Amino acid sequence: MILVLAPTYAPDDVIGPRAAWVAGLNVAALRAAGFEVSTEVRPEVWEGLGFFGHGNERFPEAAGGVNALPARTIERVRGGWLHVFACFTGQEFGPEAIRSGVATFAGYREAIEPRWDERTIPPGLRGALEDVLTCVTLCLAHGRAPELRRRLRTATDRVIAWCDENPGSADARLSVMVRGLERSLVLLPS
Secondary structure (H helix, E strand, O other): OEEEEOOOOOOOOOHHHHHHHHHHHHHHHHHHOOOOEEOOOOOOOOOEEEEEOEEOOOOEEOHHHOEOOOHHHHHHHOOOEEEEEOOOOOOOHHHHHHHOOOOEEEEEOOOOOOOOOHHHOOHHHHHHHHHHHHHHHHHHHOOOHHHHHHHHHHHHHHHHHHHHHOOOOOOOHHHHHHHHHHHHEEEEOO
C-alpha cells in the first residue's frame, strides 16, 4: 500500500491547492501503474509515502505549521520510500528520515514555487508538466531510484522546450519552477 497525503491549509493559502492537485496527479499515476493507493492514514505499514504540501528544513507541515510526518508515521515507512514534495525538506528532514529507517528519500533543498493555475495550462504542455510532477513518485514506487534524475531531467527538458517553442502560451515562471525542482532534488541515499 502507498499512502499519499495532501493536507488542507487555510482558505487564503495559494500553495496548498496546487500541492493537492499535484497529489491527485500522483494518486492517478500510481493507480494507473497498478499500485494500491490510499489517501487516508490507516494502521498499516506502507511501502511508500508521498507528501504534497508545505515544509521547512525540519519537517513537512500540516495546517498550523505542525509536523505532518512525526516519527510514529515515518516508522510505518521503515524500509520503504518517502517523497516529500515540500520546500526545504531535503535539508534536515531527509537525512533524519533515512536515519529513522526509510530506505529511499526524495525531497527538495530549496523552495518549490508551484504558482501556476492548473485550469489554464495549455493542453500541449499539460502532459509534459504532469510527467515532471509524477516521475519522482513513480520511479520510487517502481524501485527505480537510480533512474530518477535522468527521468526528471528528460521530463523537465520537455516542459522547457514546449515553453521555448510557444512563447507567451504559458506562465514564464513554469520553466524556472521545473528546472528548480530538478536542481533542488535531494535523493537519499545518494
